[in-house]
């Protein structure tokens with residue numbers, strides 16, 4: 298495989314184009330739009346936002362100010378990471394989960410779901426496929442499945458570390474004791490994704506059953522950071538009970554926690570969950586929040602999620618154009634994908650990595666950014 302998918306214009310030429318695009322948007326803006334554009338410039342330079350401006354951004358019609366928000370976010374990401382898009386190969390290693398989150402299709406009490414656990418051999422084969430297609434990060438994700446003891450998960454991490462010394466290993470296996478996180482880190486895991494889900498305690502309790510603890514979620518994130526992982530937090534956009542006030546708390550949490558990664562995607566209503574009849578989250582709001590997060594924390598690694606692609610045919614392209622810089626193609630065997638049904642109508646269920654890679658590369662051409670063969674570590 299070549300280092301990049303295609304020959305593209307230079308990064309300097311692209312950033313000049315974005316700057317020109319911002320000027321064109323300003324020139325076409327009405328007086329009202331210019332006022333909002335001014336506030337977006339302040340947000341970008343101060344890396345802070347007020348609740349009232351957040352409410353304004355979320356309620357604007359699609360106008361020149363929104364276009365400007367996305368263009369500024371593109372400029373911000375390109376200033377740090379150039380035109381690169383990083384791939385993370387996702388391996389969904391288990392669909393067993395001890396938790397009963399009200400939004401999630403693999404919640405413990407969903408008895409309609411056939412559960413699976415991949416063998417280490419299958420997981421290694423997924424990594425092999427991913428490596429062949431340019432992935433230099435493997436994300437091992439699953440429900441909170443205690444079958445994956447420290448010993449079993451540790452053996453797997455050690456094996457991947459030994460076979461792929463040039464790759465990052467990301468874990469996303471939920472809440473575990475501090476010693477467990479430490480042990481896995483010592484064996485070679487580099488990153489950990491644990492969405493905080495919401496920074497508002499009351500909202501957290503609306504989304505989760507009583508036995509789950511907001512404090513423990515936040516404590517885990519803190520431990521992960523102290524141990525030295527590159528840490529990803531995040532939340533669903535449009536989750537039931539979410540308000541501009543709770544989103545404001547999420548943004549303030551991101552500003553103070555300074556995670557290396559933030560995963561946000563729209564909430565997707567899912568059968569056999571208490572929230573099955575709730576409305577889906579909005580793609581438009583997700584895009585505005587991606588741009589806002591990019592401007593608040595320009596160095597952050599920000600995926601354009603599969604959930605976004607599941608609710609809009611061009612969702613992942615739009616996410617990249619709103620300031621995201623990571624894609625997470627699925628390396629799981631096709632027969633497992635439908636069973637890892639965290640939400641309904643997920644895309645790419647039947648596509649092997651060869652097809653996914655070609656499809657994503659073709660899709661990204663429209664964004665004038667390029668998929669690269671790199672680990673894509675946090676810069677800064």
Ligand code: SAM
Nearest residue numbers: 400401439440441469470471492564565639640
């Ligand atoms: N067990 C790990 C954890 O708790 O972090 C990782 C797996 S969990 C299924 C991954 C993420 O999927 C959650 O953090 C949640 O934000 C997202 N998710 C679950 N159900 C969803 C839904 N209905 N719509 C959109 N995202 C969902």
